Amino acid sequence: MSMAQEKPRTRPMTMIQALRSAMDIMLERDDNVVVFGQDVGYFGGVFRCTEGLQAKYGHSRVFDSPISESGIVATAIGMGAYGLRPVVEIQFADYFYPAADQIFSEAARIRYRSAGGYTAPLTIRMPCGGGIFGGQTHSQSPEALFTHVTGLRTVMPSNPIDAKGLLISAIENDDPVIFLEPKRLYNGPFDGHHDQPVVPWSKHPLGNVPEGYYTVPLDSAAVYREGRELTVLTYGTMVYVAEVAALDAGIEADIIDLRSLWPLDLETILNSVRKTGRCVVVHEATRTSGFGAELCALVQEHCFYYLEAPIARVTGWDTPYPHSHEWAYFPSPKRVAEAFKRVFQEA
Amino acid sequence: MAMTQTPLEFYVPEPSGRPGQTTDFSYLRLQPAGQARKPPIDILPYDTRDLAQGFIRVLDDNAQPQGPWADDAPDDDILLEGMKAMVTTRIFDARMVIAQRQKKTSFYMQCLGEEAISIGQALALRPDDMHFPSYRQQGLLIARGYGLFDMMCQVFSNDQDPLKGRQLPIMYSVPEKGFYSISGNLATQMPQAVGWAMASAIKGDTRIACGWIGDGATAESDYQTALLFAHVYRAPVILNVINNQWAISTFQAVAGGENTTLAARGIGSNVASLRVDGNDFLAVYAVSRWAAERARSNFGPTLIEWISYRAGPHSTSDDPSKYRPADDWSRFPLGDPIIRLKQYMMARGIWSEKEHQALQKSCEAEVVAAQKKAEAHGTLATGRTSSVATMFQDVYKDMPLHLRQQRQQMGV
Numbered sequence: 001m002s003m004a005q006e007k008p009r010t011r012p013m014t015m016i017q018a019l020r021s022a023m024d025i026m027l028e029r030d031d032n033v034v035v036f037g038q039d040v041g042y043f044g045g046v047f048r049c050t051e052g053l054q055a056k057y058g059h060s061r062v063f064d065s066p067i068s069e070s071g072i073v074a075t076a077i078g079m080g081a082y083g084l085r086p087v088v089e090i091q092f093a094d095y096f097y098p099a100a101d102q103i104f105s106e107a108a109r110i111r112y113r114s115a116g117g118y119t120a121p122l123t124i125r126m127p128c129g130g131g132i133f134g135g136q137t138h139s140q141s142p143e144a145l146f147t148h149v150t151g152l153r154t155v156m157p158s159n160p161i162d163a164k165g166l167l168i169s170a171i172e173n174d175d176p177v178i179f180l181e182p183k184r185l186y187n188g189p190f191d192g193h194h195d196q197p198v199v200p201w202s203k204h205p206l207g208n209v210p211e212g213y214y215t216v217p218l219d220s221a222a223v224y225r226e227g228r229e230l231t232v233l234t235y236g237t238m239v240y241v242a243e244v245a246a247l248d249a250g251i252e253a254d255i256i257d258l259r260s261l262w263p264l265d266l267e268t269i270l271n272s273v274r275k276t277g278r279c280v281v282v283h284e285a286t287r288t289s290g291f292g293a294e295l296c297a298l299v300q301e302h303c304f305y306y307l308e309a310p311i312a313r314v315t316g317w318d319t320p321y322p323h324s325h326e327w328a329y330f331p332s333p334k335r336v337a338e339a340f341k342r343v344f345q346e347a
Numbered sequence: 348m349a350m351t352q353t354p355l356e357f358y359v360p361e362p363s364g365r366p367g368q369t370t371d372f373s374y375l376r377l378q379p380a381g382q383a384r385k386p387p388i389d390i391l392p393y394d395t396r397d398l399a400q401g402f403i404r405v406l407d408d409n410a411q412p413q414g415p416w417a418d419d420a421p422d423d424d425i426l427l428e429g430m431k432a433m434v435t436t437r438i439f440d441a442r443m444v445i446a447q448r449q450k451k452t453s454f455y456m457q458c459l460g461e462e463a464i465s466i467g468q469a470l471a472l473r474p475d476d477m478h479f480p481s482y483r484q485q486g487l488l489i490a491r492g493y494g495l496f497d498m499m500c501q502v503f504s505n506d507q508d509p510l511k512g513r514q515l516p517i518m519y520s521v522p523e524k525g526f527y528s529i530s531g532n533l534a535t536q537m538p539q540a541v542g543w544a545m546a547s548a549i550k551g552d553t554r555i556a557c558g559w560i561g562d563g564a565t566a567e568s569d570y571q572t573a574l575l576f577a578h579v580y581r582a583p584v585i586l587n588v589i590n591n592q593w594a595i596s597t598f599q600a601v602a603g604g605e606n607t608t609l610a611a612r613g614i615g616s617n618v619a620s621l622r623v624d625g626n627d628f629l630a631v632y633a634v635s636r637w638a639a640e641r642a643r644s645n646f647g648p649t650l651i652e653w654i655s656y657r658a659g660p661h662s663t664s665d666d667p668s669k670y671r672p673a674d675d676w677s678r679f680p681l682g683d684p685i686i687r688l689k690q691y692m693m694a695r696g697i698w699s700e701k702e703h704q705a706l707q708k709s710c711e712a713e714v715v716a717a718q719k720k721a722e723a724h725g726t727l728a729t730g731r732t733s734s735v736a737t738m739f740q741d742v743y744k745d746m747p748l749h750l751r752q753q754r755q756q757m758g759v
Contacts, residue, residue: 065576082477101532
């Protein structure tokens with residue numbers, strides 16, 4: 001067709017507004033979508049992601065739950081067996097542990113153990129990561145615990161456009177999706193310079209979000225920034241830390257925002273590493289048996305002969321997330337930049 | 348003056364009878380048939396506390412129906428259907444226990460002595476109501492007319508196993524019969540049943556859900572969670588607790604049943620709670636109907652503690668002679684549910700010893716025929732299982748790249 005495609009209407013949104021827009025659209029489009037969790041109903045969630053949705057769709061569709069993560073996930077599994085598409089919120093990723101059995105043993109495996117007879121088309125949203133002085137119980141990044149469990153999809157957006165498109169994809173997906181939301185990115189991109197003023201999403205191109213329905217596929221990584229010297233494999237908050245670190249180090253980095261951690265877009269990763277010959281993995285979660293270990297293994301398995309230097313990892317330290325020492329724990333632009341330089345020196 | 352202090356004593360509950368001893372069943376605190384009242388279906392949960400601590404029983408020791416719950420006795424067709432399902436289930440179990448000894452399957456769990464509960468409830472409810480079973484509810488499937496052949500193919504993990512050899516034997520999953528996949532992780536299905544019931548209410552449906560759990564697994568936090576959510580959202584659900592006295596070797600007192608009842612815990616969660624003779628087909632039927640009507644009328648959930656006795660071992664991997672008296676079941680005061688129903692039907696004039704013998708014979712023939720047909724498709728011993736390539740299916744809806752690669756690595 002020669003007719004010019006109509007450009008979708010966009011408007012600036014925070015990640016919170018983008019997530020809300022995704023749930024709003026899906027509640028509107030699909031009668032089987034229900035949204036519930038602690039504080040998500042009348043009040044609209046402690047981070048306000050579900051604000052106004054109960055007023056719009058009624059308390060049969062959007063409602064408060066008891067403080068029981070196992071109950072939230074278990075009842076969502078039952079609802080999924082009925083035919084609903086529940087979108088539940090675990091108030092902080094740090095609180096998912098009581099629901100672990102229901103997520104790992106039940107939701108993740110119901111399709112398999114019933115030979116496709118039953119499914120658990122759930123989306124389990126959870127704010128994750130640090131940077132808000134949340135201490136050890138409001139700062140964790142447990143993504144590797146989910147990527148280790150077969151049957152789950154694990155997703156972590158880094159910006160409002162992806163957050164909305166990925167959340168719509170997650171809700172429509174028939175597999176259980178763990179949807180991790182880096183809470184430090186809710187209101188703006190954060191590059192780790194915590195002493196500098198907060199940059200709002202309205203100042204960032206990825207904060208200009210299409211108003212209507214669209215999807216971002218669940219198994220595709222994004223090349224956040226192109227460069228020929230170094231591949232950075234990262235996701236969530238660390239995308240922006242890596243960006244500023246590359247600028248500080250004066251290195252042209254290919255920054256791959258994984259977006260979907262598992263299943264993983266391996267092709268985009270391998271193409272980049274084969275191009276640059278150098279790779280640094282950056283995540284906020286603790287190091288040992290972290291998702292970075294899997295990334296390192298995959299890169300060396302597939303790209304060993306392309307590598308000019310050992311793969312480096314920058315991660316949170318292997319300690320609980322401390323409160324007052326938050327910024328010593330958080331992988332700072334300085335630490336990340338040092339790793340970037342190191343893979344050139346060690347060659 | 349020196350104060351004397353008694354040293355503290357650590358307490359661990361024990362059953363009254365161990366091997367070589369005689370169980371004192373007075374701990375059950377049974378009450379005569381007909382004594383328990385039948386409340387209106389809109390009763391407040393708190394007002395059921397006498398029934399949670401008491402005992403609903405319809406058939407007395409002479410198999411005569413007694414009291415207000417006898418008013419909702421099953422009609423003759425249901426009685427005959429129930430009897431056929433119970434007899435079939437018992438024969439099915441016996442054959443599968445033998446098949447396990449013959450190594451045709453790795454494992455089996457019978458429901459000997461508990462047949463009336465799942466079968467009575469299946470027949471009391473609508474066929475489209477949804478069950479979230481535990482592992483001793485094969486009676487639900489048999490009462491709902493699921494094929495014995497299909498059940499056996501699952502038990503034998505053969506090439507017709509509907510679950511493609513992925514699940515332990517007896518961990519059935521039958522969507523077309525409203526039978527949720529059995530987990531094996533205990534109690535997880537209880538809050539799931541509540542969630543299904545919540546969904547049914549959200550959609551303005553008329554179907555209800557039933558969760559099933561044993562006495563031992565009520566100790567899991569998921570069970571308490573189920574009670575909480577059922578109460579909070581007034582979910583149209585029946586929460587069945589089968590107290591068969593034993594969780595493998597652990598006596599029900601260790602699950603919290605000592606000097607109280609398991610139904611009593613429902614009162615604290617504000618769920619209407621009843622304690623019922625589970626070996627009494629008439630009581631099972633009437634109480635299930637009451638709870639179903641309550642749920643369908645938007646009055647909320649009911650917890651039912653069914654008193655029964657696990658007559659067989661926990662599974663084929665268990666040896667109960669190591670931890671309980673061998674003669675327990677013969678001394679269990681609530682008897683055998685099949686014999687009690689048979690006596691009632693005979694007294695009612697719709698059944699005879701001859702007809703019972705004939706039924707047993709025909710059920711036996713039906714089970715044997717199904718087994719022959721199932722074994723023609725292989726058993727675990729013959730190794731004729733589903734294709735190993737199916738191992739990688741159904742992990743996700745669509746097989747991701749990494750699983751395709753792993754399947755290729757395995758060479759299939």
